[in-house]
Amino acid sequence: MRPTDTRNPEYFHKVVDCQYACPAHTPVPEYIRLIARQRYTEAYLVNWESNVFPGILGRTCDRPCEPACRRGRVEPEPVAICRLKRVAADNKGDISPWLPDIPATKNGKRIALIGAGPAALTVARDLMPLGYTIHLYDENPKAGGFMRSQIPSFRLPESVLDEEVDRILDMGVDALLSQRVESLRSLLEKDYDAVFVGTGAPRGRDLDLPGREQAGANVHIGINWLANVAFEHTAKIGKRVVVLGGGNTAMDCCRTARRLGGEEVTITVRSSYEAMKASPWEKEDAQREGIPFLPDHTPLEFVIEEGRLVGMRFDRVESVYDENGKRSLVSTGEEPVFVAADDVLVAVGQEVAFPWIEDDCGIEFDRWNQPVVDKATFQSTNERVFFGGDAAFGPENVITAVAHGHQAAVSIDLFLTGRDMLADRPAPGTHLFSTKMGIHEWSYDSAVTPDERFDVPHLDNATALKDRKAEVELGFDTEIGFAEAQRCLNCDVQTVFFDSKCIECDSCVDICPTNCITFTDNGDEDDLRKRLMAPADDRNQALYVSDSLAQTGRVMVKDENVCLHCGLCAERCPTAAWDMQQYMYSVTKAAPIIKIDATAIGLPSVAARAAKA
Amino acid sequence: MSYIKPQFRHPQLPANERGFTRTAYEGLISTLCAGCGHDSISAAIIQACWELSLEPHRIAKVSGIGCSSKSPTYFLNKSHGFNSVHGRMPSVATGAYAANHELTYIGVSGDGDSASIGMGQFAHVVRRNINMLYMVENNGCYGLTKGQDSATADEGSKSRTGQINPFENIDLVGVALEIGATFVARSFSGDKQQLVPLIKAAIAHRGFALIDVISPCVTFNNHHGSTKSYDYTREHVQAGNIVDFVPSETEITANYEEGASHNVALHDGSRLNLVKTTTDYDPGDRRNAIAALQDSRANNQILTGLIYIDPEEPDFHQMMKIANTPLNKIEMSTLCPGTSTLTDINQSLK
Numbered sequence: 024m025r026p027t028d029t030r031n032p033e034y035f036h037k038v039v040d041c042q043y044a045c046p047a048h049t050p051v052p053e054y055i056r057l058i059a060r061q062r063y064t065e066a067y068l069v070n071w072e073s074n075v076f077p078g079i080l081g082r083t084c085d086r087p088c089e090p091a092c093r094r095g096r097v098e099p100e101p102v103a104i105c106r107l108k109r110v111a112a113d114n115k116g117d118i119s120p121w122l123p124d125i126p127a128t129k130n131g132k133r134i135a136l137i138g139a140g141p142a143a144l145t146v147a148r149d150l151m152p153l154g155y156t157i158h159l160y161d162e163n164p165k166a167g168g169f170m171r172s173q174i175p176s177f178r179l180p181e182s183v184l185d186e187e188v189d190r191i192l193d194m195g196v197d198a199l200l201s202q203r204v205e206s207l208r209s210l211l212e213k214d215y216d217a218v219f220v221g222t223g224a225p226r227g228r229d230l231d232l233p234g235r236e237q238a239g240a241n242v243h244i245g246i247n248w249l250a251n252v253a254f255e256h257t258a259k260i261g262k263r264v265v266v267l268g269g270g271n272t273a274m275d276c277c278r279t280a281r282r283l284g285g286e287e288v289t290i291t292v293r294s295s296y297e298a299m300k301a302s303p304w305e306k307e308d309a310q311r312e313g314i315p316f317l318p319d320h321t322p323l324e325f326v327i328e329e330g331r332l333v334g335m336r337f338d339r340v341e342s343v344y345d346e347n348g349k350r351s352l353v354s355t356g357e358e359p360v361f362v363a364a365d366d367v368l369v370a371v372g373q374e375v376a377f378p379w380i381e382d383d384c385g386i387e388f389d390r391w392n393q394p395v396v397d398k399a400t401f402q403s404t405n406e407r408v409f410f411g412g413d414a415a416f417g418p419e420n421v422i423t424a425v426a427h428g429h430q431a432a433v434s435i436d437l438f439l440t441g442r443d444m445l446a447d448r449p450a451p452g453t454h455l456f457s458t459k460m461g462i463h464e465w466s467y468d469s470a471v472t473p474d475e476r477f478d479v480p481h482l483d484n485a486t487a488l489k490d491r492k493a494e495v496e497l498g499f500d501t502e503i504g505f506a507e508a509q510r511c512l513n514c515d516v517q518t519v520f521f522d523s524k525c526i527e528c529d530s531c532v533d534i535c536p537t538n539c540i541t542f543t544d545n546g547d548e549d550d551l552r553k554r555l556m557a558p559a560d561d562r563n564q565a566l567y568v569s570d571s572l573a574q575t576g577r578v579m580v581k582d583e584n585v586c587l588h589c590g591l592c593a594e595r596c597p598t599a600a601w602d603m604q605q606y607m608y609s610v611t612k613a614a615p616i617i618k619i620d621a622t623a624i625g626l627p628s629v630a631a632r633a634a635k636a
Numbered sequence: 637m638s639y640i641k642p643q644f645r646h647p648q649l650p651a652n653e654r655g656f657t658r659t660a661y662e663g664l665i666s667t668l669c670a671g672c673g674h675d676s677i678s679a680a681i682i683q684a685c686w687e688l689s690l691e692p693h694r695i696a697k698v699s700g701i702g703c704s705s706k707s708p709t710y711f712l713n714k715s716h717g718f719n720s721v722h723g724r725m726p727s728v729a730t731g732a733y734a735a736n737h738e739l740t741y742i743g744v745s746g747d748g749d750s751a752s753i754g755m756g757q758f759a760h761v762v763r764r765n766i767n768m769l770y771m772v773e774n775n776g777c778y779g780l781t782k783g784q785d786s787a788t789a790d791e792g793s794k795s796r797t798g799q800i801n802p803f804e805n806i807d808l809v810g811v812a813l814e815i816g817a818t819f820v821a822r823s824f825s826g827d828k829q830q831l832v833p834l835i836k837a838a839i840a841h842r843g844f845a846l847i848d849v850i851s852p853c854v855t856f857n858n859h860h861g862s863t864k865s866y867d868y869t870r871e872h873v874q875a876g877n878i879v880d881f882v883p884s885e886t887e888i889t890a891n892y893e894e895g896a897s898h899n900v901a902l903h904d905g906s907r908l909n910l911v912k913t914t915t916d917y918d919p920g921d922r923r924n925a926i927a928a929l930q931d932s933r934a935n936n937q938i939l940t941g942l943i944y945i946d947p948e949e950p951d952f953h954q955m956m957k958i959a960n961t962p963l964n965k966i967e968m969s970t971l972c973p974g975t976s977t978l979t980d981i982n983q984s985l986k
Contacts, residue, residue: 097644463637463670471642526866527826528671528854533679537646557646574870589642597671597854 024548026570026578029519032453035606037565038583039515041104044091046419046426048451048610049073051088051104052515056467058110059508061501066111068121072616073609075145075191075425076170078183081109082496083174085271085302085420093514097537097585100476102510103499110504112183123152123618125194130154132439135215137204140168141421142221142412144191145428146435151194152614153436158215159196162203163254166192169223169413170421172250173272175279176492207380207408217407217435220394221424224413226376230267230369234325238332238367242325245276245370252279252491261365264288265335267322268370269299274309276368281312282491289362291317291335293352295342308495312484321352323359325367334363375414384408393417400444401431409435432613452609457602458516465603467516469590472509513588517606520579522569524600527577531592531601532556537585540592545571545578555582641665653689660692661685663713667706671858673825673851674704674773678711680828681742681771684835685712688883695740696732700725700754703780704746704773704851712742723754726761726770730952733766736962737953740839741768747788748778751806755787758808762817762844767951769838770846772808773825775853776864783856794861807933812846813926813944818951819845820925820944821879824869825852830940836881837942842903843951850938874932876941877919880909902947910942919945 029035037043041051050069057066070077084105092101132155136143139161147157165171167188170179192198204210210218227244229235235242241261245268251257264285266277269292280288290309292299296318299306310316320337327333336359340352375393380386385405387395394403396410403410411427413419434444458466480497481487487495499507532540538557545551551566552559559566564584571578593601641664649657661682666675685695695715699705701722708717716739720728729743750758750772761770776789783796787806794800812820819841823831831849838845850869852858858865863872877898884905898918900908910919917924925944932939952958963971 097647470638470640471644473643526671526854526858527870528673528852528866529676529679529826529828530671533675534641534666536642536644538649539646558648558650560648574867585644585646587642587644589638591638591641591665594638595666595670595675597669597858 024545024551024566024568024578026522027565027567029567032451032608034565035455035517036453036608038517039606039608040091040093041088041102042515042608044087045074046087046423047074047429048426048608049088050515050607050609052511052513053607054111055102055104055107055508055511056513058107059468059505061505063111063114064116064118067115068118068617070108070111071118072612074422075148075428076141076187076421077108078112078187079170079179080422081105081107081112082179082183083170084108084422087422093512093585094510097587098475103476103479103507106479106499107504107508109498110501110508113498114501114504121617122190123194123614123616125151126154128154129156132156132216133158133214134217134219134435135160135210135213136219136221137210138168138220138222138412138414139163139166139188139198139200140221140223140412140424141170142414142424142428142431143168143219144188145425146219146221146411146432147196148191148194149429149432149613149616150436151191151196152616155439157196158199159192160199160202160204162201164201166198166200168221169246172253173246173275175249175252175275177278177282177487177490177495178275180492180494205379207384207386211384211407215407216439217409219431219435220403220408220410220414221412221428222375222377222414224373224375224418226374227369228372228374230322230371232322232324234327234332237327237330238325241332241365242367242369245272245368246373248368249275249279252283257283259284262286263334263363263365264368265362265364265366266290266368266370268292268372269294269301269318270370270372271301271305272373273368273370274301274305276370277309277314278312279491280366280368281314281488285366287363288314289317290314291320291322291337291362293319293321293340294350295319298342298350311481312488317360317362320360321354326361332364332367334361335367336361373418375417399430399448400434401427402434402438402444406438426610429610429612433611436613449611451611452607454607455517455519455604457604459602463594465516465590467513467603467605468509469513469516469588469603471512471587471589472506474506474510476510477503477507514586515606516588516590516603518567518581518586518588518592519602519604520567520569520581521600521602522572522579524598525569525572525579526598526600527572527574528597530595530597534591534595536589536591537587539582539584539586541580542572542575542577543580544576551580555580557582559584639665652686654691656686656689656692658682658686660714661712663708663710666710668703668710669779669853669855671854672703673775673849673853674707675710676825676828677771677773677831677849677851678707680825680831680835682711683828684832684839687832688836688839690740690839694738695742697742697744698725698729698732699744700746700749702746702749702778703775703853704744704771705749707773708742708744723749723752723757725749726754726757726766729768730761730764730766733768733952734956734958736964737767737958738962741766742839743768743770745770745772747772747774747776747786751787751808755806759811759815762812762815762846765816765818765843765949765951765955767842767953768844769835770844772846772848773851774808774848774864775851775857776862777853777857779853779856783853790863793863794859796856796859796862807929808846809848809943810926810929813922813929817846817944818843818946818949819942821846821942822848822850822938822940824850824873824938824940826866826870827873827940830875830878833879833881834942837879837902837908840881840902840904840906841945841947843946843949869938872936872938874935874937874939876917876928876939876943878911879942880911882907882909900945900947908942908945919943922946
């Protein structure tokens with residue numbers, strides 16, 4: 024293999040599995056270390072700069088980082104990254120001194136954002152410091168989008184949501200709430216310099232089954248029903264409730280129903296329990312509240328008696344997978360199952376809907392009715408109109424919407440200042456610096472704690488089910504927060520190898536607890552992977568290969584897969600051929616977000632560098 | 637500085653025949669200098685014991701004093717151990733072996749411990765053919781006392797302070813060959829491909845097995861002018877042969893050219909497949925081995941590999957006709973039959 028080019032910013036970025044997996048590339052190990060040092064404000068700021076909604080995401084994120092966490096490859100459970108984020112948010116101090124200054128004199132450019140969800144709010148936050156005038160339209164009386172209408176208060180308290188949404192509105196965004204945009208054409212005629220569409224995926228799917236019409240008002244579309252609950256248009260539901268669907272919306276529906284008078288609430292899903300789309304922890308939370316799951320049940324009909332919905336009938340099915348992994352549901356041939364219900368909540372998916380975009384607005388749609396949007400710039404076929412969040416490429420999650428928002432904001436700024444959105448796009452910020460403090464001493468806690476993942480405390484069911492707004496997950500206190508933070512392996516502290524210094528004494532090979540390092544004759548990747556100290560079959564994890572070494576002509580090969588980043592290779596190296604160097608990777612933003620030169624008050628790393636940039 | 641090794645290991649570590657991963661053979665984290673050759677030797681011992689599927693609790697580690705003799709703390713943490721007086725490890729090993737010949741004995745010593753203060757002990761443990769692996773972790777200097785030249789430092793070698801060593805060196809390989817050792821090898825801490833099979837062969841060999849391992853001292857003897865540094869050793873190594881250790885139950889599958897390899901059957905049924913490299917001699921012939929060693933030395937080279945082996949020579953236990961049952965398994969009444977038996981013996985001698 025050719026020597027690894029560690030100057031490629033993506034190489035070390037990929038080693039930080041959690042950050043790499045995060046759509047917004049939040050520097051996870053950096054803020055976890057700050058939490059361990061009880062520097063919650065700084066930990067919050069590192070998050071806020073990157074993902075805009077740390078308090079919200081610390082409760083509701085889909086957590087793509089956690090399955091990626093390296094810790095999950097050396098023991099069963101990853102670091103509780105999401106819950107640590109909440110520790111930072113819950114314990115932070117006053118962050119106002121760090122917030123960016125908003126120019127009093129505007130730059131004369133006006134931007135309309137349609138839909139006040141996470142994507143548009145991110146665009147607003149990133150562009151306000153540059154002096155843009157921003158009009159934020161939303162049909163609801165309060166901003167927040169689906170974070171407000173679809174995530175129940177028992178998972179996300181209104182105060183947390185308000186704080187982080189208002190922080191952006193308070194930058195001077197013109198929030199045009201309770202104003203549904205009915206026509207893109209008329210909006211474009213208002214001479215906005217750019218328009219950002221962040222309207223999400225607002226159309227919940229219905230189920231056209233026999234009896235649907237007669238069942239009428241007792242069948243509710245899940246996301247609409249949740250919004251009605253959130254905005255307090257709905258306060259009650261029948262005693263017996265059937266929820267159709269196996270995703271997170273279904274989990275929110277059933278748990279909300281339990282709080283609104285539903286006594287026998289049942290989840291029915293066509294797939295197997297394992298294949299359900301809901302996050303594992305959301306399934307657990309629903310089950311903890313005594314909600315039974317009926318997997319492998321395909322709805323057949325709404326059962327109507329005397330003109331009234333009395334329940335649903337289901338066919339028992341089995342999931343059968345063909346050789347391509349494609350699933351089909353095959354009836355078991357058993358008698359249909361009847362489940363009694365006063366109300367049915369349909370949570371079987373949602374999709375984008377643009378009835379308000381006229382054909383002559385210059386916006387092309389593909390055959391799935393998705394707008395044609397550039398994946399890098401988020402620009403549509405109308406150069407003035409940008410898309411982001413679920414509206415751009417279909418339903419995802421909050422953190423993806425934030426990631427889109429950052430990139431759309433960069434594009435809009437480049438576009439409105441006459442620069443090329445690709446050629447002039449700034450590269451991500453990267454920085455690699457030694458953590459060496461002295462002989463065998465590092466500026467991070469290199470020792471690897473053997474603690475297993477800590478459980479988070481929950482409100483007891485009796486109290487929780489009485490109050491729709493009572494938060495169920497109570498979060499880690501600062502002590503457990505510290506202990507959980509110490510489980511982080513600091514994967515952003517890279518093992519950097521300098522082949523010219525190596526004397527091939529094998530000390531790093533001998534000490535490495537997970538046998539990551541091998542000195543051997545070079546070969547191609549397939550060959551090398553077979554000749555290492557320990558199995559190296561995960562090809563998603565890179566091999567770090569050095570140049571030929573002076574004494575024997577062999578190469579150093581390090582399998583990044585289960586490296587504990589414990590620093591022992593560097594401690595046992597007599598010539599400092601290994602060094603533990605922290606790698607910072609910061610996604611390009613339209614403007615510096617953290618205001619002051621934070622290094623002056625000891626605020627490290629990302630926030631500081633972003634402020635300096 | 638880290639003083640505890642993380643608990644986590646590679647999740648797919650292979651297990652040996654006894655179901656153990658290498659972890660079962662590890663020791664505490666080393667406190668030797670970073671880059672010390674001794675740590676590589678410890679790792680080679682761990683690897684060899686794992687590959688041989690030895691039971692850690694059936695191994696006894698014995699050592700004397702010195703950097704080398706500290707190292708048994710850093711491997712085989714679940715084995716027996718005795719850290720003895722300077723240079724006196726051979727006496728302890730002899731006693732232990734006499735009392736219980738069923739354990740595997742691994743002696744770890746250094747150039748000071750064996751070639752200076754323990755020279756007399758070394759000579760006699762060789763002659764007595766104690767069944768043990770005797771590792772000399774040879775760095776040519778006294779690392780614990782700031783790196784003075786040891787008795788194995790080559791004549792003309794320069795110390796770190798710039799002094800040229802005026803004295804002739806003691807080559808323990810040569811001494812061992814001269815006084816009847818039955819397994820003599822030399823290796824280099826930086827070459828585990830050679831060292832691990834040699835350790836396995838030495839453990840399988842019934843009798844005294846010396847491996848003199850050049851083990852550079854990175855702190856005091858790894859500079860230009862030293863003849864025990866990493867780069868000097870790598871430049872001057874002359875591998876006499878490549879040893880392939882074949883356990884007793886395995887068929888020889890490696891296919892070497894006719895005449896290029898030489899098989900040695902060991903007492904426990906395992907075999908050594910010796911592939912000749914640069915020197916063409918039979919490691920079963922002591923005079924040839926001595927000549928090869930001298931030739932190599934004359935050419936300023938360091939002869940490594942298995943230099944001499946005699947798998948047939950009876951070991952100490954057989955020579956002394958010691959009871960086959962280890963002392964700890966003999967009933968007290970048999971071991972110590974009492975006053976009347978003693979009186980009977982005394983009477984019979986009158």
